[in-house]
Amino acid sequence: MSRRPDPATLMLARAFPEQPDWSAAERLTHFLDHYWQQQSLLLPGAITDMAALQSLLDGDELAGLACEPGIDARIVRHSGDHFSSESGPFDGERFATIGEADWTLLVNGVDLELPGFEPLFALLRFVPDWRLDDAMVSFAAPGGSVGPHFDHYDVFLVQMAGRRRWELGGACDGADRQRRSDTDLDLVADFVPDTTVTCEPGDVLYVPPGLVHHGVAETPCLTLSLGLRAPSADDLLSAWAAAGRNRLPLALDPPLPADPGRLTAETIAAARSQLRQQFLQSLDATSPEAFARWLGTALTRPGRLTPLAPPASISAAELAAELAAGAVLERSPGTRLLVHEDALGRTLFAGGQAFRADDLSETALAAFIDSTVLDASDLTEAAALKLGSELYNAGWMLLSEDPA
Secondary structure, three states: OOOOOOHHHOHHHHOOOOOOOOOHHHHHHHHHHHOOOOOOEEEOOOOOOHHHHHOOOOHHHHHHHHOOOOOOEEEEEEEOOEEEEEEOOOOHHHHHOOOOOOEEEEEOOHHHOOOOOHHHHHOOOOOOHHHEEEEEEEEEOOOOOOOOEOOOOEEEEEEEEOOEEEEEEEEOOHHHOOEOOOOOOOOEOOOOOOEEEEEOOOOEEEEOOOEEEEEEEOOOEEEEEEEEOOOOHHHHHHHHHHOOOOOOOOOOOOOOOOOOOOOOHHHHHHHHHHHHHHHHHHHHOOOHHHHHHHHHHHHHOOOOOOOOOOOOOOOHHHHHHHHHOOEEEEEOOOOOEEEEEEOOEEEEEEOOEEEEOOOOOHHHHHHHHHOOEEOOOOOOOHHHHHHHHHHHHHOOEEEEEOOO
16 A cells, blocks of 8 residues: 655655754654745755756757647746746747846746656655646846746745756745736735745745745856645635535426516526535435545646547556567556445546556555555556556557666
């Protein structure tokens, strides 16, 4: 069964270098108690494998990715205090004319297009996998910035190359915080930083939701943003409605005769009351087991991710033959797995779908949950091969050559 990772394997293992006697577990606990969703924290030298980090991509490769159809990319430019943006995909010639300063290229979902990002997400597994969103990478020319802003989710900003200065403010007041009206970017007005930090390659800056931050490139630099999102109440309500859980009869019939051209207070009150009653009744009518299965599909449902269609369906026996020949089974980019067990059995959720996992041993199930790449030694059980083939046929796993 899935286990909490050893704190020594997490990004926080080297936090608080001023406390040399603290264990990795103590560092993680201190971070969660005093920083998580409360205040920012600079993690100097948090990424130790710089060769692997810098091999992911460079600025030229990011620009090439921004030119591909379907890619979510933006260029943000500024002149003095004026900011403007343009959306991609871009023509390659755009980067030849953009100049050498004061611009930033941002590309979302880079981990869905390129391999190698899962080890970075694994450094953040003190949160559930379903909170891991995507990897956004930005390249900034000297002076490049997207302006002072805040996010509604936790983010770990990994400095891949170059040097970036971050100006940090306190927690903003959300919707009540005054925004700038002179740009189409969602920027905070009248920002005065409380502190400034500088990130060098390998440094990581944690920024909690709602904290205003403003990054400025001091040299050409590449920054990776690992976002940790949680579904909002609106997200879950929409998913609940989309699943048909609210399909109870409504009887919004006003007293007659009625004024045909007027929305009356009585109609408004009746609609409000019936919708509230409908929602509560649909929740009460759903068993705990059914609710858990709905939630598992909602939490693992992909956002921008489109499952990779396999070239052809594969049977468990055919999968075993592929693995025996040296292939490995790995998660499609961005796929998150989640397991739940209750009185009705054990279910594995992937990509918003539910798969039965009753017959897997604890060891085999842990291999699916804890590993992103499985080989023949992980899939020795018939039930594991069956589940692996089902995930492959659904597009949530793929076969590839052994990376070793």
